[in-house]
Amino acid sequence: MFIKSIPKRIISLGLGVLVLVFALWGAVAYFAPGQCTLCNFIKSHAPCIVNMQTGEVQELDLYFPHATLVGEIADVQESSIFSFVSAAGATGTKTTSPYIIQLDVPMIQDPIIKHKFCTDCRKKLGNQSFGYVLADLYIAGEPVIIPIEDGMQVNLRCYEITAVRNSADGVYELTIKGTYDN
Ligand SMILES: [Zn+2]
Numbered sequence: 001m002f003i004k005s006i007p008k009r010i011i012s013l014g015l016g017v018l019v020l021v022f023a024l025w026g027a028v029a030y031f032a033p034g035q036c037t038l039c040n041f042i043k044s045h046a047p048c049i050v051n052m053q054t055g056e057v058q059e060l061d062l063y064f065p066h067a068t069l070v071g072e073i074a075d076v077q078e079s080s081i082f083s084f085v086s087a088a089g090a091t092g093t094k095t096t097s098p099y100i101i102q103l104d105v106p107m108i109q110d111p112i113i114k115h116k117f118c119t120d121c122r123k124k125l126g127n128q129s130f131g132y133v134l135a136d137l138y139i140a141g142e143p144v145i146i147p148i149e150d151g152m153q154v155n156l157r158c159y160e161i162t163a164v165r166n167s168a169d170g171v172y173e174l175t176i177k178g179t180y181d182n
Helices: 001-032 121-125
Strands: 048-051 058-059 082-087 091-097 101-106 130-135 144-145 153-156 159-165 173-176
Touching: 082 101, 121 144
Parallel strands: none
Antiparallel strands: 048 058, 048 130, 082 091, 091 101, 101 173, 130 144, 153 159, 159 173
16 A cells, blocks of 8 residues: 555656646746747837737838848838738838838737737836837837827838828828938
8 A cells, every 4th residue: 555655646746746847837938938029029120010919020111121231221222112011910001102101000909918028028018008009129129119199200210100090990090101312
């Protein structure tokens, strides 16, 4: 009886330790992610749109990138394009004559996906009740959050950002105008 009971105790102890290890691992992964979607994003010249419900981040690039320098734009911009844009769930169009991105940013009220953002970034995002923000990710590891608000007008490097809330369907009409003069 005594001999039989030892392995069972060891097994239950082992299982207990395993459960504890997995619980701690899960808690650490949830509350302190190693990969913050904003802090680890590649240096970006243009403002980036962030979907806080999915953690998706996408640069709203208007200009052709520099051939060798990451996060910089080419000195000479020459080409004319029109394209549709789909960025982190927001959709719109992009033209390069003039340089303008127009996006319809939908209203989302779902909670933020916490484990995609580090503690610092969650603090910066903390008082945003609406599902999207813009972020300036030009300085690596130091994201700057730009809330999307009705009537906003923000200048960032060679980008002029404005947003108007369309009261009919509730979306924010976000416009990014390029002012780079080459
Ligand atoms: Zn972060």
